[in-house]
Amino acid sequence: DAGITQSPRYKITETGRQVTLMCHQTWSHSYMFWYRQDLGHGLRLIYYSAAADITDKGEVPDGYVVSRSKTENFPLTLESATRSQTSVYFCASSEGRTSPETQYFGPGTRLLVL
């Protein structure tokens, strides 16, 4: 009964490095989302995916790349990390059918870019 998991939970990296945050869900939910949460901004959508191989930009996509080759996985990559990407990152999923709108969140990844 894992639900939705994220790894790593904490990450420290340096400016310019590539970082990949992992998200895995066991519910076979169609939709998956990546948010970042910063003080004063609340949750902002980075990217989302309606199904495997279908992704689209959210509000703040610059500097991030996503892929979804399998329904259960939705990794987020920071191609060249910047200090402004220091944040807490949440992955979420929703079924998109009988319960179309409830989003369930993973535990989050705290990322510090030095």
Place this chain on the structure above:
Amino acid sequence: QKEVEQNSGPLSVPEGAIASLNCTYSDRVSQSFFWYRQYSGKSPELIMSIYSNGDKEDGRFTAQLNKASQYVSLLIRDSQPSDSATYLCAVRHEDYGQNFVFGPGTRLSVLP
């Protein structure tokens, strides 16, 4: 960009009182409304969803929606110290499919 605003906190109420959390949204076509609770250092968890004008009750929680006024609120009756958290309002608009727009959150402190 659709906007969601929440009353600025922190909001402090004594134990046993009613806590009232407010949220306004900018787009009249918004369809679905959600309240999430987030404890410090944890992920958001859904408390209530509401789709139609009026009140929806679930235990000590009541969500109120007024689409004409573009206003949704969350009332917490008999507030407990365990209700101390940040409450996030989220709005879904049909143009955004399954996507939500979140408000900045209101931090609630329930004082014993």
